[in-house]
Amino acid sequence: MNAVEIKSLTKRYGENCALRDFTLNIEGGRVYGLIGPNGAGKTTAMSIIATLLAPDGGTVLVGGHDVVKEPTAVRRLIGYMPDFFGVYDGLKATEYLEFYAAAYRIPAGQRPGLVRDLLELVNLRDKADCYVDLLSRGMKQRLALARCLVHDPAVLILDEPASGLDPRARAEMKEVIRQLRRMNKTVLISSHILPELAEMCDNIAILEQGRLVASGSVEEVTAARQGAKILKVEVAERLPELISFLQGQAQVLSVDGDAGWARVSFTGNKSAQGKLLQEIMARGWPVLEFAEIKGNLEDAFMAVTGEVKTASKILMQR
Ligand SMILES: Nc1ncnc2c1ncn2[C@@H]1O[C@H](COP(=O)(O)OP(=O)(O)OP(=O)(O)O)[C@@H](O)[C@H]1O
Numbered sequence: 120m121n122a123v124e125i126k127s128l129t130k131r132y133g134e135n136c137a138l139r140d141f142t143l144n145i146e147g148g149r150v151y152g153l154i155g156p157n158g159a160g161k162t163t164a165m166s167i168i169a170t171l172l173a174p175d176g177g178t179v180l181v182g183g184h185d186v187v188k189e190p191t192a193v194r195r196l197i198g199y200m201p202d203f204f205g206v207y208d209g210l211k212a213t214e215y216l217e218f219y220a221a222a223y224r225i226p227a228g229q230r231p232g233l234v235r236d237l238l239e240l241v242n243l244r245d246k247a248d249c250y251v252d253l254l255s256r257g258m259k260q261r262l263a264l265a266r267c268l269v270h271d272p273a274v275l276i277l278d279e280p281a282s283g284l285d286p287r288a289r290a291e292m293k294e295v296i297r298q299l300r301r302m303n304k305t306v307l308i309s310s311h312i313l314p315e316l317a318e319m320c321d322n323i324a325i326l327e328q329g330r331l332v333a334s335g336s337v338e339e340v341t342a343a344r345q346g347a348k349i350l351k352v353e354v355a356e357r358l359p360e361l362i363s364f365l366q367g368q369a370q371v372l373s374v375d376g377d378a379g380w381a382r383v384s385f386t387g388n389k390s391a392q393g394k395l396l397q398e399i400m401a402r403g404w405p406v407l408e409f410a411e412i413k414g415n416l417e418d419a420f421m422a423v424t425g426e427v428k429t430a431s432k433i434l435m436q437r
Pocket residue numbers: 132135136137155156157158159160161162163164
């Protein structure tokens with residue numbers, strides 16, 4: 120059964136269309152990653168699911184309840200962690216969670232046990248008596264996640280929970296999310312940290328300029344992109360010139376040279392790859408490496424988003 124059903128969701132901010140006909144079904148008990156570059160519409164989509172923002176069109180159902188018509192029922196089912204949040208000064212971690220437990224009308228007798236369990240879950244048991252404003256950023260993020268779990272929601276909406284964390288804090292956050300999956304929670308998590316999302320998520324959805332451009336299991340999305348392989352072309356000199364040359368070639372969707380070599384999104388087959396290599400060599404570039412990079416989530420992301428940019432470029436040229 121789908122825990123969240125997003126259908127033809129549209130949201131505009133004035134002239135700016137932040138979500139365009141966005142449709143996605145999120146199966147119960149699974150972890151979904153929402154990936155997209157800055158401004159893709161991830162926070163907008165999550166705010167609508169969390170009943171904090173009204174859509175301009177389309178529907179979102181959480182546990183069968185409409186976010187616009189039945190916000191109270193939806194709020195009972197979800198825990199939402201925004202990408203930016205504050206913690207109250209002068210409260211200890213335990214008091215902070217007890218405050219939220221009271222707000223959710225958890226009976227007073229149950230609160231101490233619940234708070235202990237939540238602190239245990241997010242690995243903050245030894246910080247129970249620490250003032251929250253003195254916790255590290257990673258600890259605050261985990262405490263905020265514990266806060267989202269106070270009312271035992273079935274669905275968690277986590278907007279960039281690992282942003283700004285160092286590698287150790289990210290690993291700890293990742294472990295908590297794995298634990299949520301074991302607890303059979305449905306989790307929608309947004310991030311820019313693609314390889315980490317791949318490890319944590321069952322499924323991914325890629326948003327670009329408010330549109331869903333790919334969704335499915337990590338493996339499916341990667342396989343679907345096989346039509347657009349990523350080639351690594353490394354040359355000893357004249358890289359900018361090579362990039363311009365490649366951009367003008369048939370079957371090249373996009374070229375990125377940020378890593379010191381050309382990352383080419385290429386739709387041709389093996390023989391077309393061979394021809395491309397011959398062309399490059401015939402023009403005198405000293406080729407150090409010419410290889411197909413095995414697909415992973417990051418490549419899929421690059422290929423997909425590159426494709427969208429290319430598509431928009433083509434449309435604009437018409
Ligand atoms: N309150 C607002 N008023 C006007 N425009 C907004 C508002 N919030 C978001 N936008 C615009 O809507 C688009 C989508 O923004 P959104 O924050 O949803 O993207 P995002 O994918 O979460 O980005 P990021 O990864 O940078 O957080 C952007 O173009 C953004 O500038």
